[in-house]
Amino acid sequence: MRKKFNLLSDGLIYLTLLLIVLFIALPFSYILFSSFASNAEYYARGFFIFPQKWTINAYGYLMMNENFMHSYRNTFVLTVCGTAISLAFTLLMAYGLSKRWLRGRRFLNILVLFTMIFHGGMIPTYLVVRELELLDSYWAIYLTGAIFPFLLIIMRSFFASFPMELEEAARIDGCGELRLLLRIVLPLSVPSVVTIALMYAVAHWNNYFQAILYLNNAAKWPIQSFLRQFLLDSDTGMLRSVGGYEYGPPVKMAAVVVTALPLVLCYPFLQKYFNQGMMIGSVKG
Structure with missing residues (x-):
């Protein structure tokens, strides 16, 4: 029982840390990948992670x-x-x-x-x-x-x-x-x-x-x-x-x-x- 409890607690800790990482990484990913999108795609799609067509126009x-x-x-x-x-x-x-x-x-x-x-x-x-x-x-x-x-x-x-x-x-x-x-x-x-x-x-x-x-x-x-x-x-x-x-x-x-x-x-x-x-x-x- 003690071993199962330790595994469960470790799993909850890892799950919590994973959710925190996703919560922090999602806005950064959106900013990073949106910078490689075109103006037309940005206005057309709204929220997205990966652009359909990559461009360095912004940079x-x-x-x-x-x-x-x-x-x-x-x-x-x-x-x-x-x-x-x-x-x-x-x-x-x-x-x-x-x-x-x-x-x-x-x-x-x-x-x-x-x-x-x-x-x-x-x-x-x-x-x-x-x-x-x-x-x-x-x-x-x-x-x-x-x-x-x-x-x-x-x-x-x-x-x-x-x-x-x-x-x-x-x-x-x-x-x-x-x-x-x-x-x-x-x-x-x-x-x-x-x-x-x-x-x-x-x-x-x-x-x-x-x-x-x-x-x-x-x-x-x-x-x-x-x-x-x-x-x-x-x-x-x-x-x-x-x-x-x-x-x-x-x-x-x-x-x-x-x-x-x-x-x-x-x-x-x-x-x-x-x-x-x-x-x-x-x-x-």
Whole structure:
């Protein structure tokens, strides 16, 4: 009876997981395969999974659309530079706050925790950015999202669990704090660093509200801000043809696919670091 009960419970678990996967995969499949359909088939069939006639008209339209490709390049610049800045600030601050001999360490940690609970608000932050003359500049996005307190606490907890004997041996050999961080601590912290970098990269890639708020020039918008405007515009507000490719609902589907594609391709290669890094930061912290 116990064996039958275990088999039944396992079957229910697998069935539930299968239903969840189907529930999640169905919308993604519809978006992906609809992007390869023609406008006529999309309007004629309504909901479908596989198109009867495959075409790359939607992707051709996007590749020929200068505004879309320009915003795509903007996103890569924002993601790479923003992730590098955020990672540098987070690692340096986390390493400093992990040292028990640092004066005022407790007070600074309380301030970091305070920012997780309370935020200055959109309007005060905007006024600060305006007074610093950072409007219509990427620095407004880099600096306002430079450090995520939650990720800072994860890295601080990991650095605090680093073996003191190894650090003391390096100091005896004449290694300074910055050299100790760059040459010894960081190479041994690759999983945690990659995890933090991945989280920052996803946040910068998906950022659209700050771009709309701080960037007045639409030519500087990242792909997410452009995609929002692209999906909200009516068909009559878009160009009917670009380079011989026609605009239509499949173009919107293709825009969603192309926007999500880089993160979808990168995550499988970084998943092992992501899982390992989160376990290190949570258990040892």
